[in-house]
Amino acid sequence: MIRWALTGIVLLLVVAGGALYALVSPPGQLSLLDAAMGGGSGVERPGTALPFGSEGQTLDVWRPAGPVTKRPVLIFWYGGGWVAGTRQGYAFAARAFARNGFVVVVPDYRKVPQIRFPAMLQDGAQAVRWTRDHIAEYGGDPARIGVAGHSAGAYTVAMLTLDPRWLAAEQVDPRIIKAAVGLSGPYDFYPFDKKRSIDAMQGAKDPLMTQPIHFARGDAAPMLLVTSTEDTEVRPRNAIHLTAALKAQGGAVEFRNYPGINHENVAMALSVPFRGKAPVLADSVAFLNRTMPAR
DSSP states (O other): OOOOOOOSOOSOEEEETTEEEEOOSHHHHHHHHHHHTTTTTTEEEEEEEEEETTTTEEEEEEEESSOOOSEEEEEEEOOSTTTOOOTGGGHHHHHHHHTTTOEEEEEOOOOTTTOOTTHHHHHHHHHHHHHHHHGGGGTEEEEEEEEEEETHHHHHHHHHHHOTHHHHTTTOOGGGEEEEEEESOOSSOOSOOSHHHHHHTTTOSSGGGGOGGGGOOTTSOOEEEEEETTOOSSOTHHHHHHHHHHHHTTOOEEEEEETTOOHHHHHHTTSSTTGGGOOHHHHHHHHHHHHSOOO
16 A cells, blocks of 8 residues: 655665664665654664564564653554555654654564455454553553554554454453544455455455444544545545544544645655655644543
8 A cells, every 4th residue: 555755765774773774665764764864862662573463473662762651552553555564664653653752562464465354453453462461561551552554554443443353352352442543544445446455355255344434333432534635545535435434423533634745645744854744743643642631
């Protein structure tokens, strides 16, 4: 779901944890540029490649620097069309929310073609279970867990928020999710008309059961659904349709449609160098703070 178009970032190297990393993926390039422009100021990563789940998955934990207790928690899933992406590459997103006071968990998840639906949701539910069980060790408040994601990651956010089966299968109360932010996510995309969705959803016996809109309900956690007018990858109708379905059920939902930016720009706007493209970070943080107030 994500086709990055970063240019002009070359030969940028940083020393991290004693190892020298060269840039590979465009999101990774953006994370390093973000760090060079101060994105890492005031934050730390106390957990790196922490194991979770039953399939060898790993996650990172970011938080504000210094003493941290009872901070709101945000689990962030990156995009990549269910075929690409890494937790390391999206450090820019984790740092952005950590600088705003959140303890942030960024899980990896298995990718197509090694897996099909619903493995990405099972991985997501296992990340929530790990967060419930361990986030207090990192200064997070397990009673204030929000979820956010971009593109394919927003799909996981919507499904875990709206369809209680996945968390229940991991012995997690689905009500543990207190707020959800979906950035440029696919929520109403059947019949499948793109190779990535066709490949990813091959495991579904009933295609309608893959669609977040099918599970719209009034008692779900509050949701912020973000799209943009120039998104030709995951078209705005996905967020528009799910917003309408949730409102029809009496659900708590907010909608943003940023003018003049595309699919990739929505994620890029979380970073320091591209934050001026749209108030994605400010709107997301304000929504999370309203819906997960301090106890």
